[in-house]
Amino acid sequence: MSSVNLQTLIEHKRNGRKFAMLTAYDASFANLVSSAGVEVILVGDSLGMVLQGESSTLPVTVEHMAYHTQSVTKGNQGALIMSDLPFMSYSNVDQALENAAELMRAGAHMVKLEGGRAMAETVSKLTEMGVPVCVHLGLTPQSVNVLGGYKVQGREQTAALQMLEDARILEEAGAAILLLECVPTLLAEEITENSKVPVVGIGAGPHTDAQVLVLHDMLGITPGKKPKFVKDFMQGSSSVVEAVENYVSAVRDGSYPAPEHSFE
Ligand code: KIV
Numbered sequence: 001m002s003s004v005n006l007q008t009l010i011e012h013k014r015n016g017r018k019f020a021m022l023t024a025y026d027a028s029f030a031n032l033v034s035s036a037g038v039e040v041i042l043v044g045d046s047l048g049m050v051l052q053g054e055s056s057t058l059p060v061t062v063e064h065m066a067y068h069t070q071s072v073t074k075g076n077q078g079a080l081i082m083s084d085l086p087f088m089s090y091s092n093v094d095q096a097l098e099n100a101a102e103l104m105r106a107g108a109h110m111v112k113l114e115g116g117r118a119m120a121e122t123v124s125k126l127t128e129m130g131v132p133v134c135v136h137l138g139l140t141p142q143s144v145n146v147l148g149g150y151k152v153q154g155r156e157q158t159a160a161l162q163m164l165e166d167a168r169i170l171e172e173a174g175a176a177i178l179l180l181e182c183v184p185t186l187l188a189e190e191i192t193e194n195s196k197v198p199v200v201g202i203g204a205g206p207h208t209d210a211q212v213l214v215l216h217d218m219l220g221i222t223p224g225k226k227p228k229f230v231k232d233f234m235q236g237s238s239s240v241v242e243a244v245e246n247y248v249s250a251v252r253d254g255s256y257p258a259p260e261h262s263f264e
Helices: 006-014 027-035 062-075 093-105 117-128 141-147 157-173 185-194 240-253
Strands: 019-023 040-043 080-084 110-114 133-138 177-181 199-202 210-213
Touching: 006 080, 019 240, 027 040, 027 062, 027 240, 040 062, 040 210, 062 080, 062 093, 093 110, 093 117, 110 117, 110 141, 110 177, 117 133, 117 157, 133 157, 157 177, 157 185, 177 185, 185 199, 210 240
Parallel strands: 019 040, 019 210, 040 080, 080 110, 110 133, 133 177, 177 199, 199 210
Antiparallel strands: none
């Protein structure tokens, strides 16, 4: 695969071609998923849960993220690498710039941060300084203690209107990608239709421009009850590579997520 960049993703959106994003945290899996056709690798702070065994993403540090980003860079075969700014590493603009620089030096092509319109100034400044930003809306796991748990967001009309407006403001501030987690299908569809930038979904229904999953979830190796939106792609696949290839095809042809993986 030739190298994927933001322009590639914007063209995919324009042409109605869905693309696949998956987490990876090391060189071997970065090689495997990018060779299998995944366009965007997310070095997610979910590594706190799936690699470190923590019960949330809150203990993850910039140092952890830079270490795993560097490893992913070594194995990557042309995917765009997005790295999470972890909890409390972007609580003001200067801190965000310093920590984003750390992740970009480690090999990230862009960063992801969580939050609504309050992040507009930070997004604008990072973009101005050469750091493309993905903004994570809906269920934002770093705010689990404020949200009162891992719950679907934007079900009530006021919250839905607020998310639509957040998406508009953040895109205007320069967000290069929006990511919606655990959002009702119709709201995600409306945000996707109203955005010029690609919108990635996880538990946000089939109408977003792309899908993302945590690698360990889609390989069926995360212990405990799997969230509604997760599909175990190892079932029906004879190898990990085949499972990832099946995920990529299912995202591209729109067969994943199915209604049973979505919130109405
Ligand atoms: O950290 C992560 O893996 C994420 C995904 C759940 C989108 O943010």
